[in-house]
Amino acid sequence: SQQGEEDPQALSIQEGENATMNCSYKTSINNLQWYRQNSGRGLVHLILIRSNEREKHSGRLRVTLDTSKKSSSLLITASRAADTASYFCATDKEGAQKLVFGQGTRLTINP
Amino acid sequence: DAGVIQSPRHEVTEMGQEVTLRCKPISGHNSLFWYRQTMMRGLELLIYFNNNVPIDDSGMPEDRFSAKMPNASFSTLKIQPSEPRDSAVYFCASSFSGSTNEQFFGPGTRLTVL
Numbered sequence: 001s002q003q004g005e006e007d008p009q010a011l012s013i014q015e016g017e018n019a020t021m022n023c024s025y026k027t028s029i030n031n032l033q034w035y036r037q038n039s040g041r042g043l044v045h046l047i048l049i050r051s052n053e054r055e056k057h058s059g060r061l062r063v064t065l066d067t068s069k070k071s072s073s074l075l076i077t078a079s080r081a082a083d084t085a086s087y088f089c090a091t092d093k094e095g096a097q098k099l100v101f102g103q104g105t106r107l108t109i110n111p
Numbered sequence: 112d113a114g115v116i117q118s119p120r121h122e123v124t125e126m127g128q129e130v131t132l133r134c135k136p137i138s139g140h141n142s143l144f145w146y147r148q149t150m151m152r153g154l155e156l157l158i159y160f161n162n163n164v165p166i167d168d169s170g171m172p173e174d175r176f177s178a179k180m181p182n183a184s185f186s187t188l189k190i191q192p193s194e195p196r197d198s199a200v201y202f203c204a205s206s207f208s209g210s211t212n213e214q215f216f217g218p219g220t221r222l223t224v225l
Contacts, residue, residue: 031211042115042202042216043154088154092212097142098167099214101154 005102006089012108019076021105023089024069030092032065033099034074037086046074046087079109115217117203123223129191132220135184136205144214145178145188146202154202160186161208193224 007022023032031050035043049056049065049072056063062075076083086106090099116135124130136143144159158168160180168178175194180186190197200221204214 033213042204042218043214044216045213048211048213090214097161097206097208097212098144098156098159099212100156103153 006087006105008105009103010106010108012110013079015079015081015109015111017079019079019083019107019109021074021087021107023072023074023102025072025089025091026070027091027093029067030096032063032072033090033092034061034063034072035088035090035101037088037104039085043088076107079107081109081111083107084109115203115205115215117201117217117220119220120218121221121223123225124193125225126194127192128224129189130193130197130222130224132188132190132201132203132222134186134188134203134217136186136203137215138184140205140207140215141183142206142208143180143186144204144206145186146204147199148202148219149199157188190222193222195224198222198224 005024013019029051031048033048034046036046037043047058047061047063049063060077065072086104088101088104090101092099118133142161145157146154148154157170158178159166163180178188200219202216202219204216206214
């Protein structure tokens with residue numbers, strides 16, 4: 001089974017609203033990353049948070065990490081139509097290089 | 112930099128035929144990953160290489176699948192013989208193992224096996 005599981009599976013909001021997606025994982029991790037995938041394209045790295053960090057910002061993105069609950073959240077503020085995409089969390093276990101991706105959240109921003 | 116390059120972008124073949132997917136990683140990256148993405152199973156890691164050596168092939172579905180990395184700038188994923196259930200989008204990604212494991216994905220190959 002996938003290490004990371006996103007919630008919700010699909011999210012539809014109005015442009016300008018904030019979008020929050022959650023990710024849960026099962027084992028101890030080194031880093032947690034978030035990726036975006038536009039329809040018909042490859043995944044693009046958005047942001048990485050290390051296991052010893054609790055919060056990180058990048059532009060309109062805010063990521064939190066709670067290692068005690070083995071969960072992370074991705075917040076996109078002031079959403080735009082161009083943010084419409086699928087968002088995946090990915091974790092790498094301590095000492096391992098490969099990433100394990102969740103099933104993704106499909107985000108739709110309505111104009 | 113051109114990014115990760117994959118070819119072909121689309122492949123339509125008939126059941127039983129051999130399929131070869133190709134990948135050129137980003138120059139300087141020493142790790143390469145092959146993934147398969149379907150609606151039902153999501154994104155699955157098939158195999159990954161570090162310094163051209165296969166490290167983990169536990170995700171390869173069966174013996175019909177094989178992957179090679181003869182040098183640092185080229186890798187192939189071969190399916191022989193192909194079956195309809197192999198229809199999926201196959202992604203190649205590369206990274207530099209000395210960093211944070213951020214992976215750079217290619218555009219993918221959409222494979223349809225009839």
